[in-house]
Amino acid sequence: MSGSSRAHPGRRSGPGRRPPGKPRGSTKPADPARLAAFEVLKAVRVDEAYANLVLPHVLGRLALEGRDAAFATELASGTLRQQGTYDAVLAACIDRPLTKVEAKVLDVLRLGAHQVLSMRVPDHAAISTTVDLTRSKIGQGPAGFVNAVLRKVTRKPLEDWIAEVAPAREEDHDGWAAVAFSHPRWVVERLAEAVGRDEVDALLEADNVPPAVTLVARPGRATVDELGGPPTRYSPYGVTLGSGSPAGVTAVADGRAGVQDEGSQLVALALAEAHLDGESTAKAWLDLCAGPGGKSALLAALAAQQGAALVANERQPHRAGLVLANLTDRASGSPVAGVAGVVAGDGTNPPFEDASFDRVLVDAPCTGLGALRRRPEARWRRATADLDVLVDLQRSLLDRALDLTRPGGVVLYATCSPVLAETRDVVNRVLEGRSDASLEPVAATVGAVPDSTGPIAGTVQLWPHRHGTDAMFMALLRRNPTG
Secondary structure, three states, X not given: OOOHHHOOOOOOOOOOOOOOOOOOOOOOOOXXXXXXXXXXXXXXXXXXXXXXXXXXXXXXXXXXXXXHHHHHHHHHHHHHHOHHHHHHHHXXXXXXXXXXXXXXXXXXXXHHHHHHHHOOOOHHHHHHHHHHHHHHHOOHHHHHHHHHHHHHHOOOOHHHHHHHHOOOOOOOHHHHHHHHOOOOHHHHHHHHHHHOOOOHHHHHHHHOOOOOOEEEEOOOOOOHHHHOOOEOOOOOOEEEOOOOOHHHOHHHHOOOEEEOOHHHHHHHHHHHOOOOOOOOOOOEEEEOOOOOOHHHHHHHHHHHHOOOEEEEEEOOHHHHHHHHHHOEOOOOOOEOOOEEEEEEOOOXXXXXXXXXXXXXXXXXXXXXXXXXXXXXXXXXXXXXXXXXXXXXHHHHHHHHHHHHEEEEEEEEEEEOOOOOOOOHHHHHHHHHOOOOEEEEOOOHHHHOOOOOEOOOOOOEEOOHHHHOOOOOEEEEEEEOOOO
16 A cells, blocks of 8 residues: 555664764654645644645645555545544543643544554554654654554454444444444434434445545536546436546546536436426526535536526635636636626525526535535534524525525525435425425436435435435425415
């Protein structure tokens, strides 16, 4: 495995001797791949960065490619995924609460634990390189502490550690699952409520499997054949990237295709394929919460095929800039076909007239608990208190979207979370307060996906362990005539 060939501690030139020319007290440079992982963990912790976004920048700055880049990626992402498990193990090996351990020291301990317990790195190499990293980036004192703790970690394999530090599965399943699958207990409970007790372990396990890279060919601009790789199971515009970087695919580099989970592709399709009642002369579509623009780019391409045009709205100006970039032809600098404009506006009070759109997408801000495969740090950032704030926002956005939709038009409400408070409860509460809206089944391509029945009849819920997608929820609402 990459990194392990450099992982062995250097040999001394003789008993007690320093290598010639090496000053007393100097430190061995940190292994670049492990340094990259350490920097990613720091950015996630200090700057609240997303690992999948910051990692390419760190790899580029340290000039890591090939096996070294793959090693750094697995080390950083795997450590974040398994943080809950490793913290339980480390707590058993340290004689004080983990809250009393310096944060950056805890970062390197987690990195070391991942190598020891879950990677094919020899124990001595995992320990010595982690100690080198500690000595280089933190100091000599913590290096000794890290060495002692990791030696304790090596005493048992991961399965034995889980058996020791987790509650008994038969007596406290959720407590056991929280440790065994590295999810906060409240997340285990909410996911079990959504998917069912008989499937929650499979879902939690799937959350810890890195997803394949999925590409989307934006129709009218690129074809699936251009992208190479096997087609996705459900989206007619997707392929799975077998190897290499997406940037190496010409259509992606040109902006005619993009990286997009199949579940997100199906969200755009569900809106585009929904039946409209009545005629429209404007043929206007709206993406109410558009940032960073991946769904907008696919929607715009689908709108162009129907002779319609998409307005993309995003509250945060810098994210609106990302949307604009996704909707701009890189060769000409002009908007791509199917784009009417990009607006930086508050989705709960947008600058649009009521009843002015045929189709509206509400890809609502949510806990993101359906995308833990690709954003493992999200599980540690969210708390139950976030739900109340997010649910209020989700209801406001859906309610306002219905106002913006003409009679006979449709709204697709989507979340990258299967949590019932964000899916079933939001839709039911909004419908209870409106006499001019009704729920309709999601049909056509998306409605035909097997085993995708959502928590309300006619809605769709995708799952990582069933469909290999993010856990996207979709509900289709129609604006009905009043009076």
